[in-house]
Amino acid sequence: MSENVSVENMKELISLSHKYGADPDYILAGGGNTSWKSEDIMVVKGSGAELGSITAEGFVFLDMDKLRVIRTTMYPRNREEREERALEDLMNSRLPGQNGRPSVESLLHAIIPDNYVVHTHPALVNGLTCSKNGKEMAIKLFSDNCIWIPLVDPGYILAKTVDDEMFKWTDSHDGKLPDYIFLANHGVFLWGNDSQTIDKKYRDLFSILKSVCSNTDAVKLDTEESVSDNFLKKTGHLAGSNGVALFTTGNEIRSVLESGESIINLQQSLSPDHIVYMGHTPLVYENLPEDQLLSSIEKDYRDFTKKWGKEPKSILILGKGFVSMGSSKKGAETARLLMLDAIRVIRITDTFGGPEFMSVEKVSFINTWEVEKYRAKLSENG
Ligand SMILES: [Zn+2]
Secondary structure (H helix, E strand, O other), rough: OOOOOOOHHHHHHHHHHHHHOOOOHHHOOOOOOOEEOOOOOOEEEEEOOOHHHHHHHHHEEEEHHHHHHHHHHHOOOOOHHHHHHHHHHHOOOOOOOOOOOOOOOOOHHHHOOEEEEEEEOOOHHHHOOEEOOHHHHHEEEEEEEOEEEEOOOOOOOHHHHHHHHHHHHHHHHOOOOEEEEEEEOOOEEEEOOHHHHHHHHHHHHHHHHHHOOOOOOOOOOOOOOOOOOHHHHHHHHHHOOOEEEEOOOOOHHHOOOOOOHHHHOOOOOOOOOHHHHOOOOEEEEOOHHHHHHHHHHHHHHHHHHHHHOOOOOEEEEEEOEEEEEEEHHHHHHHHHHHHHHHHHHHHHHHOOOOOOOHHHHHHHHHHHHHHHHHHHEEEEEE
């Protein structure tokens, strides 16, 4: 650990990370990140670490001066070159001896002046950020005390957009900071100089959103439908020799999988996390006998992999339930969590004018983005 961060600050950062990271209402899988900063250094979650169980070793120490230089650097207009150069500069902002890979969202953390930043992707908040009327509703519900960031490319462009919007906001509010930054199709950033401030902001955020939504609960599961072990074994093997497939069902799931509109919704992407962990679109089947299903899945799995350069992670069986796949148990479980999250988020968007999905162009950017490939790979391990 660096001598530049006190034991108390590090302890508080880890305890904030555990508190929000271990709560599935805030964070799923490797999503979300936290940081602590002084004038000189920033301690930020490393890519691939999970907040809920993170230790001091899971954080990366960055030089604030170098991060400030990135904010004013002119990068190439070409998307690939720009992201590659910005990522290189981010990696070079690590303090000597730091080998971890800083979260891709580190630049956003660096923009916020307060000591602690906790960024999460809660289903409740994404009901707002993934909705048609999200922006107007955010401004109305939080009395203009927030910034809304439209869907832009993640990485450098997202950080740059937040930097510009933050400057405009503080400039027109006597230098004051807003309480929240809402990122369309992504999540929320909030901050404070101590954990009490952060806890209070999350409490207020959740209670305001819950006060206008009718049902924000997690999707309930049951066992009224099932598939055979043989079916799961064969489907799992498509994802590799240690591949795993899991079947999930419940009342709400079955009714979602009976409605044409809901099925079309589930074939689109709400956020980068959904693309990375459950795949940008599922395979979809009528509720046929298992042998027929299996032969269709085997063929479609190969075609999908050929077409998209990556394997499918989710299968919808209409009116019955869904199957989540991964090359490991953890990969399949994560795909399952994100599908359940998608169903919940789409339900919550009802309050805000219905879901607003990512464009095909934005989805394909995530599908090919080097950083996301790294994140998808890590999610399969363990
Ligand atoms: Zn995020």
